[in-house]
Amino acid sequence: MVNPVLLIAVPLGLAFMVPLIDSASRKLTRFVPVAALLFNLILCIRLIPAVLENPIVINLGGFTPPFGINLFVGPLGLLFAGLISLAGLVVSIYSLSYIKNGPVVKYHMLYMLLLTGATGVVLTGDLFNLFVFFEILCISSYALVAYHGDRAGIESSIKYLIQGTVGSGLLLIGIGFIYGIFGTLNMADIAMKIATVEQSTLFVPMILMVAGLGVESAIFPLNAWLPDAHSSAPSSISAILSGIAIEVGLYAVARIVFTVFGISDIYLFFAFLGILTLLIGEMCAFAQSNIKRMLAYSSIGQIGLILFALALATNNTVTGGLFQLVNHTFSKGLLFLSAGYMIYRSGSMEISSLNGMGKRMPLTSLAFTVGAFSLVGLPPFAGFPGKFLIVSGALLKGEMVINILVGLVLLSTVIEGTYFFRVIQALYFKDGNGEQRKQAPATAVTAMIALMILIVALGVYPKFLADFLSSASSDLLDKMSYVGSVLK
Amino acid sequence: MKSVFSLILLVVLGAGVVFTLSSIPFGSTSSDVGEYYIDSGRADTGATNIVTSVVVGYRAFDTLGEVTVLFVAAIGLGAILAAGRENEEKKKAEWEPASLVLYTGCRFLFPLILLFGAYVFIHGHLTPGGGFQGGAVIASAFLMVYLGCRKKRISRTWARNTESISGLVFVVTGLTGLAVGGHYFLSNFLPEGTLNTLFSAGIIPIIYIAIGLKVGSELTGVIDDLIEESE
Amino acid sequence: MSFLQNNIYYIGAFGLIMIGLLTVLVKHNLIKVIIGLSIMDTGINLFLIAIGYLRNGTAPIFSSPEVESILMVDPVPQALVLTAIVIGVAVLALALSLAIRLYKHFGTLDLHKIKELKW
Numbered sequence: 140m141v142n143p144v145l146l147i148a149v150p151l152g153l154a155f156m157v158p159l160i161d162s163a164s165r166k167l168t169r170f171v172p173v174a175a176l177l178f179n180l181i182l183c184i185r186l187i188p189a190v191l192e193n194p195i196v197i198n199l200g201g202f203t204p205p206f207g208i209n210l211f212v213g214p215l216g217l218l219f220a221g222l223i224s225l226a227g228l229v230v231s232i233y234s235l236s237y238i239k240n241g242p243v244v245k246y247h248m249l250y251m252l253l254l255t256g257a258t259g260v261v262l263t264g265d266l267f268n269l270f271v272f273f274e275i276l277c278i279s280s281y282a283l284v285a286y287h288g289d290r291a292g293i294e295s296s297i298k299y300l301i302q303g304t305v306g307s308g309l310l311l312i313g314i315g316f317i318y319g320i321f322g323t324l325n326m327a328d329i330a331m332k333i334a335t336v337e338q339s340t341l342f343v344p345m346i347l348m349v350a351g352l353g354v355e356s357a358i359f360p361l362n363a364w365l366p367d368a369h370s371s372a373p374s375s376i377s378a379i380l381s382g383i384a385i386e387v388g389l390y391a392v393a394r395i396v397f398t399v400f401g402i403s404d405i406y407l408f409f410a411f412l413g414i415l416t417l418l419i420g421e422m423c424a425f426a427q428s429n430i431k432r433m434l435a436y437s438s439i440g441q442i443g444l445i446l447f448a449l450a451l452a453t454n455n456t457v458t459g460g461l462f463q464l465v466n467h468t469f470s471k472g473l474l475f476l477s478a479g480y481m482i483y484r485s486g487s488m489e490i491s492s493l494n495g496m497g498k499r500m501p502l503t504s505l506a507f508t509v510g511a512f513s514l515v516g517l518p519p520f521a522g523f524p525g526k527f528l529i530v531s532g533a534l535l536k537g538e539m540v541i542n543i544l545v546g547l548v549l550l551s552t553v554i555e556g557t558y559f560f561r562v563i564q565a566l567y568f569k570d571g572n573g574e575q576r577k578q579a580p581a582t583a584v585t586a587m588i589a590l591m592i593l594i595v596a597l598g599v600y601p602k603f604l605a606d607f608l609s610s611a612s613s614d615l616l617d618k619m620s621y622v623g624s625v626l627k
Numbered sequence: 628m629k630s631v632f633s634l635i636l637l638v639v640l641g642a643g644v645v646f647t648l649s650s651i652p653f654g655s656t657s658s659d660v661g662e663y664y665i666d667s668g669r670a671d672t673g674a675t676n677i678v679t680s681v682v683v684g685y686r687a688f689d690t691l692g693e694v695t696v697l698f699v700a701a702i703g704l705g706a707i708l709a710a711g712r713e714n715e716e717k718k719k720a721e722w723e724p725a726s727l728v729l730y731t732g733c734r735f736l737f738p739l740i741l742l743f744g745a746y747v748f749i750h751g752h753l754t755p756g757g758g759f760q761g762g763a764v765i766a767s768a769f770l771m772v773y774l775g776c777r778k779k780r781i782s783r784t785w786a787r788n789t790e791s792i793s794g795l796v797f798v799v800t801g802l803t804g805l806a807v808g809g810h811y812f813l814s815n816f817l818p819e820g821t822l823n824t825l826f827s828a829g830i831i832p833i834i835y836i837a838i839g840l841k842v843g844s845e846l847t848g849v850i851d852d853l854i855e856e857s858e
Numbered sequence: 859m860s861f862l863q864n865n866i867y868y869i870g871a872f873g874l875i876m877i878g879l880l881t882v883l884v885k886h887n888l889i890k891v892i893i894g895l896s897i898m899d900t901g902i903n904l905f906l907i908a909i910g911y912l913r914n915g916t917a918p919i920f921s922s923p924e925v926e927s928i929l930m931v932d933p934v935p936q937a938l939v940l941t942a943i944v945i946g947v948a949v950l951a952l953a954l955s956l957a958i959r960l961y962k963h964f965g966t967l968d969l970h971k972i973k974e975l976k977w
Binding site for chain 1: 640643644646647648650651658659660661663664671684685686687688689691692693695696698699700702703704705706707709710784787788790791792794795798799801802804805811812813814815
Binding site for chain 3: 267271274278281282285288289290293294296297300301304305307308311312314315318319324
């Protein structure tokens with residue numbers, strides 16, 4: 140059996156090695172992230188059969204939990220790790236040609252460390268360790284948002300940094316409270332001891348921790364930084380921030396709420412919060428004329444939808460929510476990547492400047508269209524089974540409040556469809572200035588085609604993924620088996 | 628309206644904090660995990676400083692993450708400062724040279740501070756101190772030379788390579804533990820030796836020396852970047 | 859009086875956190891905001907240390923074989939604070955480099971004057 144700790148250790152080691160590689164050969168540096176993420180992807184695929192049988196628990200340093208730190212590689216963690224390495228691999232291929240200016244070596248190092256931090260967050264079984272990896276994720280994204288060093292990038296990076304730092308401060312206070320109450324930091328150990336104290340004592344630590352993680356996962360009302368940061372970052376980074384970073388934040392929120400605390404009284408509150416985030420995100424996206432801001436607001440909306448699906452806490456809705464999450468990673472990644480080259484070509488982020496792009500960059504425009512259709516939830520793309528599972532699962536609950544919320548979900552889908560079709564109309568049915576047809580570079584095209592194939596494949600054979608997601612959702616909901624497998 | 632709302636929020640949060648703190652009385656709590664570390668920390672890791680045995684033994688993975696955070700910040704700082712510098716023309720500021728007393732004093736103190744920093748991180752498993760503290764002391768020596776001797780600079784390639792190699796040493800030590808020492812990442816595969824001697828505690832001194840060098844060269848790099856920016 | 863004596867570290871820690879938070883929310887100057895973040899970090903570290911404190915406790919170091927293990931403070935919060943300090947330093951360094959760049963671009967550090975991106 141391969142050891143899952145390599146998923147973190149190998150990219151970290153390679154990132155430390157980059158300066159040495161750089162002094163040996165400058166050209167080789169660009170391929171280090173590709174190699175590291177390819178390695179991670181292969182490792183994840185090799186781990187699937189073992190993990191489906193039994194979650195793998197790795198005790199680091201040989202100390203048994205709760206005394207040492209442990210990694211918990213269940214289906215959910217592996218799903219996220221695989222998603223991070225797959226999306227990361229595709230985007231790193233895209234950045235080979237997209238990132239040409241500036242401190243390129245540092246870009247590749249930061250990019251690799253960002254993904255390592257994300258992998259650490261989803262695999263760890265220790266609360267403070269989660270905080271540490273979360274900080275790696277956050278700090279590298281602050282730096283990458285400001286990568287171009289232009290006015291908008293610096294300004295949004297500052298906003299992001301201030302809000303993110305206050306958020307992680309709150310998270311740390313919450314962790315301090317938890318340690319004071321339970322005297323342990325191991326998530327399984329806390330989950331086991333949670334019933335021994337009064338629920339009212341846990342309220343403040345939970346609010347602090349959820350608020351702290353909520354900043355990174357862009358839950359309303361903590362998402363003021365997101366539209367700025369995601370729209371001013373380089374497009375490859377926007378794709379990763381939208382596709383990976385906020386999802387990882389959402390994973391941490393779900394892990395803490397479901398597994399560590401497991402207080403089911405507040406799930407409905409999160410469902411409301413999700414719907415509110417969804418509606419506000421979609422309405423703001425509708426009002427945008429800047430394409431990257433529109434995509435950023437649409438990410439807020441999608442996060443709200445996924446939060447709503449997870450908060451309903453039935454096997455069907457969580458499976459649907461995770462399906463939507465996978466779909467969001469691929470399609471929002473595809474949208475940002477294709478928008479990146481269209482912006483590069485037209486020189487402006489305004490939607491009106493994309494008129495007639497369908498003739499000038501046919502493949503890139505096709506990629507954008509596929510991403511948009513999938514995000515709205517049209518068959519045969521990956522968005523359809525996700526939304527279908529969420530809606531049908533929610534209606535199965537048969538509660539009046541939830542039925543109303545489902546109505547709002549459908550309404551928001553209509554809004555989403557409207558603004559995406561507006562862009563597609565501009566791409567294909569409006570005349571632009573008659574420029575020459577010229578495609579994006581080969582590496583970028585490869586990345587976009589790979590994502591398109593993934594989206595269509597998941598849309599046509601949803602069962603392939605849904606089975607795995609179903610065991611991932613029981614991993615998230617079944618608190619007792621989590622505790623049992625860590626503290627055996 | 629806004630201030631009333633935030634005041635209410637603050638009062639509610641404050642009441643909640645007080646309520647939660649009442650279940651954590653000050654000065655008497657002692658956690659199971661903490662007691663276990665104090666009782667068996669010496670036997671498990673061979674370090675007499677229990678904080679060290681927690682930082683580099685039980686929770687060594689945290690420390691790997693922590694080193695990475697500092698690494699990320701140093702690269703990020705370099706990237707942000709370099710990104711804007713490209714399209715600016717260099718203008719060299721004329722710095723007044725330091726006085727003879729300052730110059731000589733800095734040069735005299737520099738090796739002593741370096742020695743003290745090295746002492747702090749080499750003895751991390753025996754005395755209060757460790758890699759981060761020692762690294763910070765070493766970086767302060769370089770800062771003093773930068774401020775006192777003005778024109779002296781370290782070689783960036785040298786600093787970058789030290790940083791890189793010491794980071795690699797940490798990861799490779801962990802991987803060696805995975806390969807030979809009972810199949811756990813970062814497990815102790817070296818003999819623990821006798822307590823309270825310099826050559827004890829297995830991999831802890833190796834990791835702390837790597838951390839000390841890494842933190843020292845990283846913080847020196849940060850100082851160098853910032854000083855270059857101010858010129 | 860004994861309430862104050864018993865809880866002075868908690869009060870101090872949360873006082874610092876609140877001061878830091880208030881500075882972040884109220885001040886317009888970026889440097890002051892960064893100082894506020896730093897004060898908040900300090901408060902959090904103090905809070906973590908206070909949680910692990912044992913009355914009349916000593917440092918958890920067996921500097922000689924005779925040292926008894928009773929009345930040693932909890933080593934875990936100290937390890938956590940060590941990590942938290944390093945993370946705080948990292949964020950601080952990054953924030954200051956951003957402040958330098960921001961000043962180069964806008965010629966000011968007043969966050970109220972820097973509002974190019976609409977909401």
